[in-house]
Amino acid sequence: MIQNLLEFTRDNLNRLQPSVSKPGSGLWNILTVTVALLVSIPVLTVAANIFVPSGDIWQHLASTVLPGYIKNSFWLMIGVGSGVFILGVGTAWLVTMCRFPGSRWFNWMLILPMAVPAYLMAYTYTDFLAYTGTFQSLLRDITGWGLGDYWFPDVRSLGGAILMMSFVFFPYVYLLTRTAFLEQSSSLLEASRSLGATPLQSFYKIALPLARPSIAAGMALALMETLNDFGTVDYFGVQTFTTGIYRTWFGLGERAAAAQLSAFLLLFILILILMERWSRSRMNVRPQGTGRFRRLSVYQLKGWKAWGATLFCALPVLIGFLIPTLILAEMMISNFSAAVDARFFQFSFNTILVALLAGFVALITALIMAYGVRLNPNLLTRTATRIGAMGYAIPGSVIAVGILIPFGWADNTIDGWLRDTFGFSSGLILSGTIFALIFAYVVRFLAVAYNTVEASLGKITQNMDEAAEGMGYGFGKILRKIHIPMMSGSLFAAIMLVVVDVIKELPATLIVRPFNFDTLAVQVYRLASDERLAESSGAALAIILVGLVPVIILSRSITRSRKTEGEGK
The missing domain is CATH 1.10.3720.10 (MetI-like)
Structure with missing residues (x-):
């Protein structure tokens, strides 16, 4: 989210200069488009159900x-x-x-x-x-x-x-x-x-x-x-x-x-x-x-x-x-024992778990897509990645519906086949699981990680890639040995920004979460709906304190911005 804000202030139309696809990068091209299409499933599902x-x-x-x-x-x-x-x-x-x-x-x-x-x-x-x-x-x-x-x-x-x-x-x-x-x-x-x-x-x-x-x-x-x-x-x-x-x-x-x-x-x-x-x-x-x-x-x-x-x-x-x-x-x-009880720690653990998993998966997905565009900056990869990264503009409730419909269909299909073939039921494999919740988070906040990774990757000159290729490095090795170490700070920032957004997300969590699996946001919503705000204060305050992380990042960025008369150097 925060990096998205900064990206809007630049001239994005001229930021990515046209270049030629690298020979032998066809597999990366296929992988990039495939990943982009997978994270586009919710939007495409909603459109198909009109x-x-x-x-x-x-x-x-x-x-x-x-x-x-x-x-x-x-x-x-x-x-x-x-x-x-x-x-x-x-x-x-x-x-x-x-x-x-x-x-x-x-x-x-x-x-x-x-x-x-x-x-x-x-x-x-x-x-x-x-x-x-x-x-x-x-x-x-x-x-x-x-x-x-x-x-x-x-x-x-x-x-x-x-x-x-x-x-x-x-x-x-x-x-x-x-x-x-x-x-x-x-x-x-x-x-x-x-x-x-x-x-x-x-x-x-x-x-x-x-x-x-x-x-x-x-x-x-x-x-x-x-x-x-x-x-x-x-x-x-x-x-x-x-x-x-x-x-x-x-x-x-x-x-x-x-x-x-x-x-x-x-x-x-x-x-x-x-x-x-x-x-x-x-x-x-x-x-x-x-x-x-x-x-x-x-x-x-x-x-x-x-x-x-x-x-x-x-x-x-x-x-x-x-x-x-x-x-x-x-x-x-005033209500410490009720606000910070055993459930608070359980919900905190659930929240941190899904947030870290979503941040890591979003980072890997963003790396694949951004590096694929770097290798193959053609119309297909650019269009696919832009569609795949548009989840931030889509409300969480829409993404949730777009996920549960195909996942529910897949679960019913697999369960029906197993019943007919082997005589037992598989139950819910995709929908109603943490997998579906992580997928919802990745679709929703992929743009945050993608913009961060893309901006950082764009600062690495193509000459370094060419030198590595001359030494016999493949594309995957270049990414692993050269790009990732150079972008380590930005990659960590990307994970943290996704984590913060996931912790605050309510609509997608409320709809997609597994049965009896609550996060801090869901707990605050439930208790506040029951007029038990005092009991939810611990979880609510924790969400605010975590939300200060991107604020601190932005504050440091602002202090390094252009000076005005009367300010120190």
């Missing part, structure tokens, strides 16, 4: 709940899109181009909400803002109000879901927009100043249009996460495609109808991808001049403007990270 007859159930869904799914998903996208734009672009401009109290701290603190899954925000704020919660109790103590003396908005609503998601998804926009602002030419901004433009006019007329592709990419990622969310909308009672898919599959037992709902959701995702690609295609890729390598001149804010900027940047950090983390920490300390 026209499968589903009886009267689809007509029932279309006439009852489908309009609600479309309406709620649409307003979620509009609301969250507006929220992440205001928070992400506004804070990125302030910390990049302005100086005010705390600005140097906020440039990395604004990433912290990314460590908090949206469903944890929903659980903690429901308890915090409830009538008997901390906030309203304090409000009544201060004002002397009683029941019926005041009105308070219900957080468990569509508006509440929009707020929760906006405050945890805005870092996608913030990161990409800040990078775009850092890469802009200081000459253009200085010219606008010399012409008498105010800071607001420079932002609106110059910086914002130049950063538009990055803003669009960040918003696309945020909206994809919005459509993928299950825990928040389910807990708040907001009917969306993800809740509909889950209930159609488990409540009605209708696989074809669930697949068709998944296809409907894929349509939303496709629109987002096309809009983001369209925005990037309109990007002016001509150089902006040497001014982009000079230190940026910043605006020194004073008075109420300075403190207003501080407040604007502090609110997302406070609401999106500090408050939920402190609430969960207080709950865990």
Whole structure:
């Protein structure tokens, strides 16, 4: 996920230069395409089930709940899109181009909400803002109000879901927009100043249009996460495609109808991808001049403007990270024996096990695909790998449906053959096993590992490959003896990023996990659904702490980014 964010800020269209396939690399070509097609199975399955007859159930869904799914998903996208734009672009401009109290701290603190899954925000704020919660109790103590003396908005609503998601998804926009602002030419901004433009006019007329592709990419990622969310909308009672898919599959037992709902959701995702690609295609890729390598001149804010900027940047950090983390920490300390019990350690072990396995398998898959493209940079391998690595754009619920349908068919086929031939049943071999869960994770987060491996592999010159070939090394030996040692740091980062994403993933885990096999995310969802948030606080806090790993990586990356006037060397 994190590497994906950084990749969007580059000119990806020109990053991979055309080259000639290496002689004798046909086996790698076949292997690359085969692996890419295997991880494309879920998407292809969902697409293939669009026209499968589903009886009267689809007509029932279309006439009852489908309009609600479309309406709620649409307003979620509009609301969250507006929220992440205001928070992400506004804070990125302030910390990049302005100086005010705390600005140097906020440039990395604004990433912290990314460590908090949206469903944890929903659980903690429901308890915090409830009538008997901390906030309203304090409000009544201060004002002397009683029941019926005041009105308070219900957080468990569509508006509440929009707020929760906006405050945890805005870092996608913030990161990409800040990078775009850092890469802009200081000459253009200085010219606008010399012409008498105010800071607001420079932002609106110059910086914002130049950063538009990055803003669009960040918003696309945020909206994809919005459509993928299950825990928040389910807990708040907001009917969306993800809740509909889950209930159609488990409540009605209708696989074809669930697949068709998944296809409907894929349509939303496709629109987002096309809009983001369209925005990037309109990007002016001509150089902006040497001014982009000079230190940026910043605006020194004073008075109420300075403190207003501080407040604007502090609110997302406070609401999106500090408050939920402190609430969960207080709950865990107050209910330590219930929050950190034997089940907590069992769920932690399950979570770490599947996360490490998924990270390792995703890394091996990414290495095969990236190295195959390096050896055979033709249209077939490029297209196959891009399709195989698009799982990050697909909601976990869709991937889960796309996996269980073919795996269930394979299990039934094998079981039927063994019954007829040998008289015994094989049971579930693929579906309902850890294998299916790992496969779901790999499909979902392969792009994270692939982008990391591809970027690292691209930094190794082809001359080293040619020298190794001259010494009689085969392609596999070159990868094993030369490339992997040189990329060891990036490979470790790729595994860690996948591990962190797997630990936070809820929809795919909830649907695909084996019977009686729960992870920390599933445990938090179950206990919070039963209004036992205090008991889930240990698992919830563990998820947040693990989520800080990519935040630390990003913070270090930001501190090495382009300097601005007034900052140390």
